[in-house]
Amino acid sequence: MYTFSKRLKTFSFALMIVGLVGIAWGFLNAPSTVEEAKEIVAHNESHDAHASEATHTVDASHDTHDASHDEHIFHQLQNRPWSALYVAIFFFMMLSLGVLAFYAIQQVAQAGWSIVLFRVMEGITAYLPIGAVILFVFLVLSSLHMNHVFAWMNPELLDPASPKFDHLLADKASYLNVPFFLIRAVIYIVGWVLYQRYARKQTLALDQAIEGNLTHYKKMMGASAAFLVFFLVSESMMSWDWLMSIDHHWFSTLYGWYVFSGMFVSGITTIAMVTIYLKSRGYLEYVNDSHLHDLAKFMFGFSIFWTYLWFSQFMLIWYANIPEEVTYYVQRFEEIKGPFYAMVVMNFVFPILVLMNSDYKRLPWFIIIAGVIVLVGHYIDVYILITPGSVGAQWKFISPEVIGSALFFLGLFIFVVFNALTKAPLKVKGNPFMKESEQFHY
Amino acid sequence: MSSKVIQAMYNDDDILMSAVKETRAAHHHIEEVYSPFPVHGLDKAMGLAPTKIAITSFMYGLVGLAFSIWLTSYTMNGDWAQNIGGKPSFSWGVNMPAFVPVMFEMTVFFAAHLMVITFYMRSRLWPFKKAENPDPRTTDDMFVMEVALEGDEKEMTSFFEKTGAVEIKITEKH
Numbered sequence: 237m238y239t240f241s242k243r244l245k246t247f248s249f250a251l252m253i254v255g256l257v258g259i260a261w262g263f264l265n266a267p268s269t270v271e272e273a274k275e276i277v278a279h280n281e282s283h284d285a286h287a288s289e290a291t292h293t294v295d296a297s298h299d300t301h302d303a304s305h306d307e308h309i310f311h312q313l314q315n316r317p318w319s320a321l322y323v324a325i326f327f328f329m330m331l332s333l334g335v336l337a338f339y340a341i342q343q344v345a346q347a348g349w350s351i352v353l354f355r356v357m358e359g360i361t362a363y364l365p366i367g368a369v370i371l372f373v374f375l376v377l378s379s380l381h382m383n384h385v386f387a388w389m390n391p392e393l394l395d396p397a398s399p400k401f402d403h404l405l406a407d408k409a410s411y412l413n414v415p416f417f418l419i420r421a422v423i424y425i426v427g428w429v430l431y432q433r434y435a436r437k438q439t440l441a442l443d444q445a446i447e448g449n450l451t452h453y454k455k456m457m458g459a460s461a462a463f464l465v466f467f468l469v470s471e472s473m474m475s476w477d478w479l480m481s482i483d484h485h486w487f488s489t490l491y492g493w494y495v496f497s498g499m500f501v502s503g504i505t506t507i508a509m510v511t512i513y514l515k516s517r518g519y520l521e522y523v524n525d526s527h528l529h530d531l532a533k534f535m536f537g538f539s540i541f542w543t544y545l546w547f548s549q550f551m552l553i554w555y556a557n558i559p560e561e562v563t564y565y566v567q568r569f570e571e572i573k574g575p576f577y578a579m580v581v582m583n584f585v586f587p588i589l590v591l592m593n594s595d596y597k598r599l600p601w602f603i604i605i606a607g608v609i610v611l612v613g614h615y616i617d618v619y620i621l622i623t624p625g626s627v628g629a630q631w632k633f634i635s636p637e638v639i640g641s642a643l644f645f646l647g648l649f650i651f652v653v654f655n656a657l658t659k660a661p662l663k664v665k666g667n668p669f670m671k672e673s674e675q676f677h678y
Numbered sequence: 679m680s681s682k683v684i685q686a687m688y689n690d691d692d693i694l695m696s697a698v699k700e701t702r703a704a705h706h707h708i709e710e711v712y713s714p715f716p717v718h719g720l721d722k723a724m725g726l727a728p729t730k731i732a733i734t735s736f737m738y739g740l741v742g743l744a745f746s747i748w749l750t751s752y753t754m755n756g757d758w759a760q761n762i763g764g765k766p767s768f769s770w771g772v773n774m775p776a777f778v779p780v781m782f783e784m785t786v787f788f789a790a791h792l793m794v795i796t797f798y799m800r801s802r803l804w805p806f807k808k809a810e811n812p813d814p815r816t817t818d819d820m821f822v823m824e825v826a827l828e829g830d831e832k833e834m835t836s837f838f839e840k841t842g843a844v845e846i847k848i849t850e851k852h
Contacts, residue, residue, distance in 0.1 A: 551775050555763060594732065 238519055238657045244650065251647030258640015262317030265637075273310035277630075311384050312630040317637040318383035319626040324641035325374055326478065327502075327618045328649045329367035330495075334503025335360040336432055337467055337496075343435075343460035348672035349530055352523050354664045355657065356510050358439065360503070361432050362656030363649055368425040375421055375478070379414045385626040388412055388484040404485055412481060420477055424470040431463040442666040453667065471496055482625035486564045488553070494545045495621075498583075501538035502614045505607045507531060510653065512600045519662055525598040526678040532597035532606070539587035539610060546580070568620060571629045575616045582613030615642060682827040683709060683851045684834055685812055686843035687820050691717045694821040697841035698723045704837065707826045709851075712816040731800070735793040742788025743781055750777040812849070 267273040339357040342350045378386050387393075393402040394409055405412070435456060442452040472492025480491050488494075508531040514520045553561045568576050590606045591597060619638070623631045632638070664670070688694040695717065701708055708724055721729075751770040754760055754777070759767040767773060798804065816822050827834060827848060838846050 547775075547778060551778065554775050555765070557764065592736070 237660075238514065238654075238662050240654050240658050241517070244654060248647045248650040248654075251643045251650070253647075255640045255642070255644025255647055258636040258638075259317065259321060259644060260640075262320060262635070262637025262640065266317050267310060267313050270306050270310045273313045274306055276313060277309055309630060312626075312628045315384055315626045316630060316632070316635075318378075318385050319623055320635075320637040320641045322374055322385055322626075323615070323619045323622050323638070324645040325367070325371050326622070327615050327642075328363065328645045329371050330499045330618070331502055331506050331649070332361050332364040332367055333428060333471075334499035334501075335507060336364060336428065336503075337464070337471075337500065338503055338507070339435070340431070340460040340463050340467070343457055344464060346457070346669065348669045349527065349676045351664060351667050351670055351673035352520070352676075353507060353511060353527065353531075354439065354667075355660060355662045356507055356514065356520075358436055358660075359653050359657035360506055360510060362436075363652045364432050365429045366648070366652055367645075368429060371478075372418075372421055372425055375418060379418060385622070386481060386484075387625070388481060389414055408484070412484065417477060417481075420473065424474050427463075427466050427470055431459060431466075434459050435463075439664055440660060443661070443664060445666050447666070449666070450668065471499075479621050482622055483564055484625075485560060488549055488561075488564075490545060490549045494542075494549055497538060497542040497545050498614050498617055501535060501542055501583075502611055504531060504534045504538060505610045508535060508603050509607045509611075512604060514657075514662070515600070522663065522674050524677065526676050528600065528603060529594075529597045529678055532591055532603050535603070535606065535610060536587055536591040536597070539583060539591075543580070543584040546583075567624050567628075572620060572624055572631055575633050576620055579613050579616040579620060582609050583617060586610075586613070681851050682848055684825050684827050684838065685847040685849060686823045686825065686838040686841070687813070687815075687845040687847075688823070688842060689820060689844050690842075691715075691821060693842040694823065695720065695723055697823060697838075697843065700841050701823065701825060701838075706828070706834075706837075709824045709826055711824070712811045712813075712822040714817055714819065714821075717821075731793060731797060734796050735789045738792035738796075739785045739789035741792075742785040745788065746777070746781040746784030749784070750780055812847075 267276055335357050339354070339361060341347075342354070342357075377383065379389055381389065384390065388405055388408075390400075392398045392400045393405050395401060396406075438452045438456040438459070442456070445452055475492045475495035476487075479495060480487065508528065511520060511523060511531070512528070515523055550565060553565060586609045587606060590602065590609075596602045616633070619633065667673075686697070688697060691713070694711070694713070698708065698711065698720065702723070702725060711720060711724060713720070747770075750773075754773065755767045755770050761767060762776075765773060765776065770777075811817065811822070812824065813820065813822055823838075823843075825834075825838075831848060835846050835848075
């Protein structure tokens with residue numbers, strides 16, 4: 237049995253407290269009037285003017301602003317803390333969802349090697365109910381107009397009498413409307429959490445079962461297969477609803493897969509990192525370097541798979557050069573250049589160079605370094621999926637609210653995951669392929 | 679120079695693996711093992727040095743990448759600049775996304791083919807080469823371990839019989 241060490245518990249609480257301070261700073265510093273927003277922008281611009289040798293003054297750039305533009309910036313600035321919060325909520329929910337999918341695949345494939353890691357995966361997926369419910373609360377707050385992260389929720393856009401009427405959005409309204417949006421969210425979340433609960437119940441029952449009794453094992457396999465069918469559809473729709481609708485005029489058919497690949501590689505990285513942590517504390521003595529090697533191979537392979545999808549989506553849009561499609565990338569290349577390039581380097585160049593060598597995939601500290609880069613890279617990826625649509629040019633990655641949100645949910649994630657790990661023995665029992673997993677060697 | 683070798687034949691790869699380990703433990707020098715298919719872990723059991731072919735493959739990949747960069751920039755931007763799909767050939771850097779599939783394929787092509795050719799050269803395989811395996815059955819269902827004969831013939835024969843060999847032959851090494 238694993239005991240949650242006091243140091244780690246304190247660490248997770250410290251992360252949450254520091255995170256809360258950052259989040260609170262973000263909300264307190266968000267402008268509450270258009271005048272305040274103008275002041276913040278003017279302040280930033282004068283900073284830029286000082287920093288660069290450009291001679292243009294603040295007043296000159298101000299003359300071009302009109303009132304609607306000011307209001308737009310005001311909303312973007314108001315969105316900033318909400319958007320930062322949403323990135324963190326989504327990212328950590330996505331980690332446990334990716335692990336849940338990986339877990340279900342291992343069950344359906346009757347994989348032999350990964351059985352010794354099942355409890356680690358179950359620990360990580362224990363965060364899913366909490367993470368998904370927090371995400372749902374966020375979606376409800378958005379639909380109550382507490383924030384404007386989802387711009388399409390504004391009823392004025394659908395009102396033909398309003399000057400803001402958006403006929404493109406009106407055409408989509410039968411799908412993209414608040415009640416249906418929330419109903420879909422409930423369906424996805426209930427489906428995932430039901431499987432997570434059921435799988436946990438079955439493995440615990442399998443632990444207690446008499447040897448050779450495979451009823452629970454078979455039930456688990458059936459449930460996992462059904463879940464995977466549900467997951468592949470719901471994940472794709474979830475990514476349209478929760479991420480793609482933020483840029484509600486833009487669409488990409490590859491989007492669901494793209495989000496899935498990022499989710500999957502981050503999830504596997506989390507499994508590897510939690511496993512290495514537990515091993516360094518003297519648990520999981522039956523996990524050998526061949527298990528780590530396989531996890532690192534997955535990290536390597538899915539990093540490349542993510543890049544493949546990222547590039548496939550980009551290249552088709554770049555080549556076709558259709559205005560309504562390219563705006564998505566023009567905005568990212570122009571407004572959010574730094575993180576955009578940094579993310580591609582972190583999620584592709586680093587993993588491919590660091591994890592290519594077979595021997596390095598067996599070194600725990602190497603996997604940890606690669607894992608940190610991959611996780612930060614995918615955090616930035618989620619940030620870039622969300623922020624340009626909700627905050628636009630007013631983004632600021634290195635700011636208390638972004639880092640605070642990340643730290644708060646990291647702390648919560650660590651607390652929930654390691655707390656769940658204490659609830660059951662770290663080694664499952666009753667799986668007919670257990671011996672194969674224990675003796676696994678490459 | 680004539681040296682005698684003992685050829686022990688096995689009909690199962692698991693028995694072969696344990697025989698290899700026993701032979702090594704008894705300090706006999708294994709010259710070669712002939713097998714109809716790759717046996718997982720045999721190279722480690724025989725104590726062979728790890729292969730460097732992965733490193734050559736990586737370098738061939740870099741060569742392929744460099745070649746594809748030169749090829750695309752020379753053909754598409756340099757020698758006969760082309761405007762395809764409304765993308766004028768400003769410079770290689772601006773047109774680069776269109777060339778990524780070429781770069782990827784060339785990298786894979788060079789890495790894979792040159793690695794296979796290196797492997798053939800390294801293991802001295804070429805067309806019309808006479809087969810080296812001592813017994814044609816090693817291409818079917820038999821494994822042969824070839825060990826340098828040192829000391830007493832009878833003693834060694836009985837040692838290999840004990841490891842599970844189904845047939846033992848002593849021949850001149852050519």
